[in-house]
Amino acid sequence: MMLVCQRFVSVVRNSRTLSRHVTTWSPVGAAFNAQQRKVDLFQKNVGLFGVPGLSTPAGFEVAQQRALRETEQLVETACNNPPGALTVETFDQLSDSLCKVADLADFVKVGHPDPAFRDAAEKACINIGTVVERLNTNVELCRSLKNLLDNKEVLDSLDPDTRHVQSSSSELFMFDFEISGIHLDESKRGKAVSLNVNLLDLNNEFLNGTHLPNRIEKTALPEHIRHCFSIDGNSIQIGGLHADSPDELVREAAYKIFLFPNSSLLLCLDDLLTCRNELAKLVGYESFAHRALNGTMAKTPETVMKFLELLTDKLSDRTAKDFNLMRDMKMKMNSRSTVLMPWDHSYFSSAVRAERYNIDPSLYSPYFSLGACMEGLNMLFSQLLGVSFQNEQPMAGEVWSEEVRKLAVVHETEGLLGYIYCDFFRRPDKPHQDCHFTIQGGRLKKDGEYQHPVVVLMLSLPPPTRSTPTLLNPGMMENLFHEMGHAMHSMLGRTRYQHVTGTRCSTDFAEVPSILMEFFATDYRVVNQFARHYQTGQPLPKSMVSRLCESKRICGAADTQLQVFYAALDQVYHGKPQNRSTTDILKKMQEKFYGLPYVPNTVSA
Structure with a gap:
């Protein structure tokens, strides 16, 4: 360094x-x-990322079948050979063979514009994910790794660098086995696999649902703001928060409509959280949060929540000051509106910075x-x-x-x-x-x-x-x-x-x-080397960079507090089950950790 x-x-x-x-x-x-x-x-189609066969959606089926054949061979190699340097090499090769298909498919299922490619990639993700979960509860495979870790003679025979890398990597693979329930009896291991496979489906369903826009009848919105959204016949689609719009009515409408609860998505979230908790309890953890934090610096949800509460306490005065600055700016720009709302945070924090330091994004963009x-x-x-x-x-x-x-x-x-x-x-x-x-x-x-x-x-x-x-x-x-x-x-x-x-x-x-x-990105010594006007070639004046850097101190506490709220909400959702709806939990956590009021009939942004 x-x-x-x-x-x-x-x-x-x-x-x-x-x-x-x-x-x-x-x-x-x-x-x-x-x-x-x-x-x-006129060139030959080389396939996505240059992978032969991925020139069509059908290539994903071929790729996953090839990966599964390699997997069978590598599992046999790992289980039938004595512990040694080859053991971890085989495990990593096994991981690599599956990840080459799963990782590529994980991107294609969300990033490819062709629905046929997206569907084929999603199926590949689920199929490979199912195999991974079964391998994570394969007793013979786990035993081959444990035999290496327990064999001091074999480990000592390796050169120091190899021994360190092999031991560290082996322990990480073993950790994956343990959190997947390798210690359970056969019927419970089967249950763990079923829960993990169900989670793959629920994860996909939930993530796909969060990307979908919400629709509303065109007549439900004032005519003068309809053009700000995507119009589809007699309805309007709202697929984002429009947080930077200078029109408060646009921001408010986008917030309330885009975050309006989707009943099927809320049911999916309930099923997802229930399934995660059931899996965590099955493999020996108090909650999914305990399972997720095992192996991290924080170690336990209690430590995380203590940190978030302490941070909230330390930030409270500065956060209140930031929200007061935003509220004053809102009243200055629109004297009829005096209450700062969640859809105001991004816009008015930028407005405060712009006024105090003369930060106009349109002046910087060129x-x-x-x-x-x-x-x-x-x-x-x-x-x-x-x-x-x-x-x-x-x-x-x-x-x-x-x-x-x-x-x-x-x-x-x-x-x-x-x-x-x-x-x-x-x-x-x-x-x-x-x-x-x-x-x-x-x-x-x-x-x-x-x-x-x-x-x-x-x-x-x-x-x-x-x-x-x-x-x-x-x-x-x-x-x-x-x-x-x-x-x-x-x-x-x-x-x-x-x-x-x-x-x-x-x-x-x-x-x-x-x-x-x-x-x-905010150090003038760096920015000075590349920021220049795309038409004139003039460099960005140092005073503008200095103002930009100084402006970051404004409303920083409120921005941090918003992230604290998201983190706390995540901890409670994945902690011990609550006898409340996810929306009720959201309302309580927003009131405790954010500082801006909860808006009825909305879910988290």
Whole structure:
């Protein structure tokens, strides 16, 4: 870490030599500031992510059958060979074989625009997930691993590095067995598998339901705000909160309609929580929260709740001050409305920052073209880590949308590290969420070659036009840096086993690289190197960056308190069963941990 910091200081001192004019975008910057070159339709279809066979939805069935055949062979190898160095290698190869199908399918089921691909991928996820749950309760497979951990002679015969890696990885695999109920008798193990398989279905049903918009008759809304939403015949679809709309009526309508309880989805949530609790109790935990926190720094739900309550107490004065600032701003902008509501939080916290520090996103966006931001990331990684991005033209059938960009991540001495597929732009049926998907984990193969990690970054940015590149506001820019932190974690976490590669690390550490990237995104020494006007090439003035950084201190306590509320709600939902509805629990937790009133007939945002 010290070496990286020293290198950063050296880079900053010489940053003046790194500035370029707008006419000299790097290949990476140019690739993201222009519309994607069309794929050659006469090329052979290489399949999604270059996987042969995934040129059609039917390829998922072929891929999962191949993975299941490999699984049978590897299970036999693990169970029939004496404990040794091969044991953990076989377990990781087994995990890799299943994950190559499951992880890829996990993305395709939500990210592919073709319903046939999504359906085929979802079936593959469920089928592979079922196999994984059965393997996690396979006594013979568990015994082969336990024999290795219990055999001191075999472990001592390994070189120190191998012994450490093998022991650590074996313990993680053993942990998976234990939380899945390997210690139970045969009938209860079967019950655990059934519950886990049911959870796969319930998870899919619930997540799919949360992405669906709510509909309302067009006549139910005032005519002057109807154009703000998607109109479909005589009805209006509302698929988000419209939290940044300057019209309070638009924000209020979106909040109340989008979060209006869906009875079937609430039943699904009840079933999901009941099933999770039943599984946790079956395998020996007080609640699902106890099971989920086992192996983390917090260890128990009691510790988590104590922390959240302490944090709420410490933040209370600052949170109240923040809400008062927002309330005053609301009264100033609309004197008829005096009560601060949940749909006001995002809008008026931004308004307070804008007024106090003259922060107008429209003034910043021209300096944060997507190409400039990607160029900034490229420069940062090159200077700190000797790693650069190289834009590659996808082959026919390799990507699911012609707007997806493919980046090769290359180290200055070690060569290719992996691939990042950038699915950045909005399109119909695409989830409105920013996230990182692992498609293939890195691992050291038997032949000594390293299996390159492959990931997808999914954002929801406006696409470029013929005359204007995609322009990011400061929040979008920070979020891009955050998500790229996850992607680079996957690229740089070059572990021996894919079971622990990249973001498959300890949960306590998973967000550290992405949070670190947020600090770079608001440091003038970094921003100065890439933020320049997409038309004139002028750099972003230092005063504007300083104001942006200072503004983050405003309403920060209220923003943090909102996250505390979400965390506390999650703990109670997954704690010991309550004799109340999930909506009643939500109301009580919002009143205790948030500070803004609960709105009747709404569920959590």
